[in-house]
Amino acid sequence: MPLLQSYIAPPLARDIALAMRSFIQDFTNRAVFCLGAFLASTSLLSDGSQTTMGIAAVNAQTQYLLGLGIGDITGPVVETNMMGYASLAQTDTGLYMRQRSRAWIVADSSNSSNRVVMINADIAMGDTGIRRSIVANLSATYPDLYNNANIALISTHQHSGVGGYLENLLPQITSLGYVKETADAIVAGTVKAVLMAHDSLAPGTLSVGNATVVDGNRNRSPSAYLANPADERALYEYDQDKDLSLLKFDDADGNARGFLSFFAVHGTSLYENNTLVSGDNKGMAAYLYEAMEQPDVMPGNNTFVAGFTQSNVGDTSPNTLGAYCESPGESYDGMLCEFNTSTCGGATEDCHGRGPAFEISDFASNMIIAQLQVDGAQAIMNGTASTAPIEGNVRAVHTYLNMTWHTFTLPNGTTVQTCPPAMGYSFAGGTTDGPGAFDFTQGDNSSQPQNPFWEIVKGAITPFPDAEQVACQDPKPVILNTGYAHTPYNWSPGTVDIQMFRIGQFVMLIMPGELTTMSGRRMRNAIRTQLIANGIVGDDAYVVIAGPANTYAHYVATQEEYGVQRYEGASTIFGQWTLDAYIDKYGSLVSYLADNATGAQPPSDEAPPDLTGEAISLRTGVVFDSAPLFKSFGDVVADVQSSYTSGETVFAQFIGANPRNNFRLEQTFLSVDQDVDGAWTMVRSDSHPSTTYNWTRVDTITGTSNVDITWTIEDGTPAGTYRIQYFGDAKAIGGTITPFVGTSSNFTVS
Known part of the structure; x- marks a missing residue:
């Protein structure tokens, strides 16, 4: 074959690449x-x-x-x-x-x-x-x-x-x-x-x-x-x-x-x-x-x-x-980032990966x-x-595995164990897709005390790792001891799904x-x-x-990558034997995939707790929407031009309302309509990459907002008459939500 x-x-x-991040504002x-x-x-x-x-x-x-x-x-x-x-x-x-x-x-x-x-x-x-x-x-x-x-x-x-x-x-x-x-x-x-x-x-x-x-x-x-x-x-x-x-x-x-x-x-x-x-x-x-x-x-x-x-x-x-240094004014600006640590001048913030069309846009x-x-x-x-x-x-097998202090035997006969979850210092260094902040870098597996300031900060966020956790996570220097952080509820999972x-x-x-x-x-x-x-x-x-x-x-x-402690190793939360633990557990379950398997499932650790009942949220809801004086929802603020050609971008702005009022699942916030034999036909929605929907709050106190809609006309678009429509939902002070529609002027594509 x-x-x-x-x-x-x-x-x-x-x-x-990935974009993991490190610490933010409140540490x-x-x-x-x-x-x-x-x-x-x-x-x-x-x-x-x-x-x-x-x-x-x-x-x-x-x-x-x-x-x-x-x-x-x-x-x-x-x-x-x-x-x-x-x-x-x-x-x-x-x-x-x-x-x-x-x-x-x-x-x-x-x-x-x-x-x-x-x-x-x-x-x-x-x-x-x-x-x-x-x-x-x-x-x-x-x-x-x-x-x-x-x-x-x-x-x-x-x-x-x-x-x-x-x-x-x-x-x-x-x-x-x-x-x-x-x-x-x-x-x-x-x-x-x-x-x-x-x-x-x-x-x-x-x-x-x-x-x-x-x-x-x-x-x-x-x-x-x-x-x-x-x-x-x-x-x-x-x-x-x-x-x-x-x-x-x-x-x-x-x-x-x-x-x-x-x-x-x-x-x-x-x-x-x-x-x-x-x-x-x-x-x-x-x-x-x-x-x-x-x-x-x-x-x-x-x-x-x-x-x-x-x-x-x-x-x-x-x-x-x-990954390149984007460091205006520095001698290393435009140079490749340092190979081992992905830094520029010793810091991670200016080291960014570049996509294939970097000079055009990330899109x-x-x-x-x-x-x-x-x-x-x-x-x-x-x-x-x-x-x-x-x-x-067709066969399926599933079980739960508690990875906290999970003990198992390697093929060579050595008994090892995984650890309670913890993040290393290089986790805070981020990656070239999403660099970290402060003075964190990738590849930090030092056994020496870290920056004294961050040693204090990390203890204020999660409990300090005890000697057993330090030894288990070695050579990872722990910055977030999430396996021991349970307030107000679990910071990290300790039990995982094993499924084949x-x-x-x-x-x-x-x-x-x-x-x-x-x-x-x-x-x-x-x-x-x-x-x-x-x-x-x-x-x-x-x-x-x-x-x-x-x-x-x-x-x-x-295990070898874990020892280097770049971002991926620092984010391997259960310690250096994580991969081996998965290989051991998945391997132990292959018999459940046999032709003669009865469908019975293997013994399982306790399922992870349901945390949704304890969940907290500091986000505020939508209070109300309003339109400016003498205006209505959906009114056109900035209208389209009269004509366009392929490659140009059509823009229209409307008096809007908060889209959190209605996600419009299986629907759309916008449409590009074409006049076909006297009837309007939707030809583009908010699911097309040629359109964008942007919402901007104008005034929080008055509840006013605008919506910008764009359509970049693709090559091969049929000539004809078009319009843009905006579909919104406004929330009144009493809580009633009312749908509305805004419509641009007609325009031609030639």
Whole structure:
């Protein structure tokens, strides 16, 4: 069988990285959260890369019951902190593209109760509370079909979405606590997507393939990667996984219904100064592919569902040009950042990763990284890259693992243990996608006392680590001892979801954190070996990683990378044996994926506590909206011009109201309408990348605000007469919310 690789290397391709943050104003940190769902191949080549070569041909491919769905999960697009960079200053002001959840169901055709649900959500990471609510909704509707074992909540790990939805306190700090509206929107849209997938279940077939996307990512911590053994590194051509793996969904007649792909690149193409809600590069890739398949269907109404899921994303970046010093007036301005610490003049603040279209805009870079993933997926879907059929039973296994002082035995017989969660000093140093602040840097594994000032500050935020915790986390110098911080509720998770899906010879490791490149490789190889050794699958096993999913437990670095203590090592919260603990636990559960498995689930630690009842929020609600004297909501403040040509941007400003009054899920805040034979037809919505929606508060006391809407006219737009409409909802002093519409003057496009 030919090597299943298609090389995608357009002229521009770089990536941009995670954007974790360090401390902010009141000495709290800004965390960043990533990991992803990565689909890796099965047979290892001599250079260590993975392909589907070796998957045996089958005489009669198994038919599965397949379902696909999509739902709008966009929460409050203004006055809410964004999730990912954990920057207090990054408060959303509008909408670039809606966030969505996409769902895929695979069921055995012979026994449809054996099924799995894969959810790929345009959010920064999975969350225990969100998943709990989704499982509760679905199991209440179909108690015999959907349960805690067979539902996976995987994230695209984008950094431009609405925040405040995670249960634990640390990621809530910059959002001023828990934002229930965000959580509710994610749950509602995700449940809708799964129910749509359920209702669309029909016989079909599956196949798997992979393409090589050379320019789509970059390692943002190459000095840590180099700490891994040289002979291990020599197995691989790159210090990043370049394979995009894809699970193709066809109907019984062989027509494509959609796919779920896996490629490791951070959702940080849009920088930390962006305040428009978006799905970043993976959300954009999904839009581009779905629009290509169904060009006449409005986004969100499509039945072809394209999934771009994360993999071992931990040390990846879409800033493919590299990290440079942006330090005007300094001698090092424009130079590459220092290799080991990612600093400029000894500080992290001016070291920034650059995307492939850096000189144009981060939005242009976002489009390039998205298109690279689209090209890779298209090569597989169109047959340019080979695919192999999937055949076999559907199985799911899930358990909870308390990672606090978890003791286990390494393959060499040594007994080791994980630690209560803690963040290291280099966590506060951030990354080249989101630099830290103050005097924190990456690569800080000093055993000497840190800055005395910060030693005092860290004790004021979380309890000082005791000798046992210090020894366990060594060589990580602890700055936030979150495993011991429980006021007003748990700062970090101590218990994580362990989950695996098997569909024939295709196995998904659904991970509760962000694995680095080498961590992902070790994880896949180890579990694949155990699957084959236990007779669960044959030599054609195809093992992939998906995450950060279900619970967000930060990073998973190798033991060697942990010793370097760059951002990823400092954010490996359970200590240096975290990866080995996961390999041990996932490996112990492979028997539950066997053909003769009864469906019974393994023993489990206690589930994480439900923290939503204790959640606090310091955000204020919408008090009221008002229009200026002698004006009405929706009135035009700045009107359009009379005519435009392709490439120009149409602008209109309206008297607005707070969009938190109505998220308009499955609807839109705006439309671009075309006059077609005397009737207005919507041709663009707020889900198109050619439009933007910006909300600005004019006066807090009077409750007045404006809304700016833009449309950049794409090449090929039909000549004709157009208008822009704005859809808003105003809240009166008494609390009544009333919808309204604003309409621009007509204009022509020539």
